[in-house]
Amino acid sequence: MFAGITFTWERSLLQAFRVHQHYCSAFLSSQAPPKRPSGSFLLFLKDQNSDGIPRPLFTKQNAEKWRLLSDEEKQPYIEKGSESMKKYREELQAFHDTLSDFELDQLKLEKAQKREARHKRKQKMLKKSLGRPKQPLSAYACYTQSRSVNLPVSLKQVERFKLIAADWNKLSESEKQEFYDKATEDKERYKSELEEYVSNLRSNGREEFIPPSYLTQLRREEKKIKTAKRLQNLIDQNTERLRNL
DNA sequence: ACCATTGCTACTTACCTGTT
DNA sequence: AACAGGTAAGTAGCAATGGT
Numbered sequence: 415m416f417a418g419i420t421f422t423w424e425r426s427l428l429q430a431f432r433v434h435q436h437y438c439s440a441f442l443s444s445q446a447p448p449k450r451p452s453g454s455f456l457l458f459l460k461d462q463n464s465d466g467i468p469r470p471l472f473t474k475q476n477a478e479k480w481r482l483l484s485d486e487e488k489q490p491y492i493e494k495g496s497e498s499m500k501k502y503r504e505e506l507q508a509f510h511d512t513l514s515d516f517e518l519d520q521l522k523l524e525k526a527q528k529r530e531a532r533h534k535r536k537q538k539m540l541k542k543s544l545g546r547p548k549q550p551l552s553a554y555a556c557y558t559q560s561r562s563v564n565l566p567v568s569l570k571q572v573e574r575f576k577l578i579a580a581d582w583n584k585l586s587e588s589e590k591q592e593f594y595d596k597a598t599e600d601k602e603r604y605k606s607e608l609e610e611y612v613s614n615l616r617s618n619g620r621e622e623f624i625p626p627s628y629l630t631q632l633r634r635e636e637k638k639i640k641t642a643k644r645l646q647n648l649i650d651q652n653t654e655r656l657r658n659l
Numbered sequence: 660a661c662c663a664t665t666g667c668t669a670c671t672t673a674c675c676t677g678t679t
Numbered sequence: 680a681a682c683a684g685g686t687a688a689g690t691a692g693c694a695a696t697g698g699t
Contacts, residue, residue: 450660453699459662472663473696480698495699549684554675558686571688575673578686582675597676627678 447521448505451498454491455480541623545614547607551600553593557582560593 452460458480464472480488510518551559561578569577582590608628615623 452661455698456662459697464663471696477697492699499699549677551685552676555685558674562687565687570672572672574687579674630679 447509448502451502452495453499454488454495457491457494458483458488544618544620544623545611546623547604547611550604551597553590553597554582556593556596556600557585557590 455477459473459476462472462476462479467475513521558575558578561581562574565574565577608625612624612628615621
């Protein structure tokens with residue numbers, strides 16, 4: 415009962431904070447900060463004809479062209495670039511001057527949040543690229559997977575989930591068993607893929623990406639083995655003593 | 660972050676479950 | 680208890696290609 419009250423109270427507080435944050439950011443975006451100008455290389459890039467060339471190739475080719483340019487040829491772009499940068503700095507300062515301390519803090523907070531989110535995303539992608547296995551599917555996830563195959567396309571995503579969840583809760587334990595079994599199977603898959611992942615990380619010197627949960631599990635097992643050995647030693651000693659009596 | 664464009668990725672929804 | 684991450688699919692947003 416008490417926990418329920420606390421939960422509701424905290425939730426409305428959180429909601430109030432979110433609304434507040436929403437209005438703050440809405441206010442900030444209505445007074446848009448100046449945009450960062452293009453540097454010399456980008457100005458040069460804009461002058462080049464990109465018709466029909468894939469973007470990455472186009473950029474690569476013109477980067478090479480840019481490198482081969484003499485200082486004199488680069489000069490107009492560099493000049494224009496530093497001019498617009500100077501103007502941008504002034505505009506940015508002017509923009510900051512229109513903000514209150516609170517708004518400045520809000521701006522900083524938003525930037526920090528964006529940075530953090532970006533960092534998190536990158537770490538996640540890095541792990542993925544290192545071959546991190548997907549987490550094992552829960553029984554419910556297995557059910558969702560098999561169930562969504564033959565649902566009408568017209569059903570909206572939210573409706574799909576509501577329907578699947580409702581059906582899942584209607585299933586009896588014996589009907590769910592099939593999916594519990596699948597989940598157990600997938601756990602095995604995860605376990606073996608994780609072993610491979612960790613051994614690859616170790617051989618590549620990327621130990622910092624070994625999941626902490628894997629390490630704690632490892633320590634737990636080592637401890638178990640040690641304890642078992644100690645017990646076995648005690649047993650051996652005692653049987654030896656008994657034999658000598 | 661700025662330029663652009665392609666193709667890929669992650670977020671969004673509701674819900675459940677494994678991990679910490 | 681709180682959090683993260685799993686299910687699908689449409690789409691919003693981002694990485695890739697460069698230098699400043």
